[in-house]
Amino acid sequence: MPNAPQLLHVVGARPNFMKAAAVMAAGRAAGVSQRLVHTGQHYDDVMSEVFLGALDIPEPDVRLGVGSGTHAEQTARIMTAIEPVLAAERPEWVVVYGDVNSTIAAALVAAKLQMRIAHVEAGLRSFDRAMPEEINRMVTDQLSDLCLTPSAYADEQLVREGIAAARIRCVGNVMVDTLLRCVERARTLPVLHQLGLARGEYAVATLHRAGNVDVSDTLAALLAALGDIAGRLPVVLPLHPRTRARVREFGLESALAPLRVIEPVGYFEMIALVDGAAVVVTDSGGLQQETTVLGVPCLSVRRSVEWIETVTDGTNRLVDPTRAAVTEAAATALGERGARRPHRPALWDGHASERIIAALTD
DSSP: OOOOOSEEEEEOSHHHHHHHHHHHHHHHHTTOOEEEEEOOSSOSGGGSHHHHHHTTOOOOSEEOOOOOOOHHHHHHHHHHHHHHHHHHHOOSEEEEETTSHHHHHHHHHHHHTTOOEEEETTTOOOSOTTSHHHHHHHHHHHHOSEEEESSHHHHHHHHHTTOOGGGEEEOOOHHHHHHHHHHHHHHTSOHHHHHTOOTTSOEEEEOOOHHHHSSHHHHHHHHHHHHHHHTTSOEEEEOOHHHHHHHHHHTOGGGGTTSEEEOOOOHHHHHHHHHTOSEEEEOOHHHHHHHHHHTOOEEEOSSOOSOTHHHHTSSEEEOOSSHHHHHHHHHHHHHTTTOOOOOOOTTOSSOHHHHHHHHHHO
């Protein structure tokens, strides 16, 4: 068995990999010993070797291959699989990311093994406990020895929940590190040309959250709103597999007719699409952040949002997931084209990963 790593990064879904990529790069630059565990919570083509190589993510040292299942099943499988790994590795820090099942599972096992836990993206809250991610965030923060937050809002929330200030370190948004490192490369891709799109003359939409796509009336209303927007300019919809299945189940195929429906795209292609869009309609937390940094108007079709600074400081607007609300908000955003005010929240500067490594090696 090699010497115990200083940092053991645990990831399980595509956004986790993008966050860990930046932190591990900063760790390599600082000469930190580190290893990577991929739980296998998600696996698809975007987790291929091409994806890992494009983001300079090292090959995972351990692959658990837990696969999908209910939240309870998946969390339990991750806990069972990762326990012997943590016991054998004995790292100085177990570093977990975001709010997926891999995050809470690794944190629970590490806490019971009395290992130190660092949570990247701590303190985020949507205040909607119907979201499984909200439960994962809250419990992981309580278990973590170091809560690495993206903003002062997150710091304040953790203090309100009784977490000692000594356990909180505001480091900024690590997803921005990856975005700023990749955006110029994304802009060289031919994706707009291939789709026949003109920069600033189309909209992008993504829908995947259960509250939006698993309820037939809500999904029908959102697709109708996208159809309304498509009456003004093309709407590109990379269709998530979950959403595609619900469209078939609810008999809503005709609602897709006005839209430019495409297969899900990779990270670089999505950046290129978002960067050139006139407006983005989404229920994705990641796109809330990316549109704020890129200065693209974003309509978040949710009733709550965890990235509050994208609303208070950035380009994001919270919109009820109804046809009238989304159509009206899109018309307003399109009417304000040319009046964008790109503004990044404090510490969303591309150096969060360096501050994370500094916090973990103090």
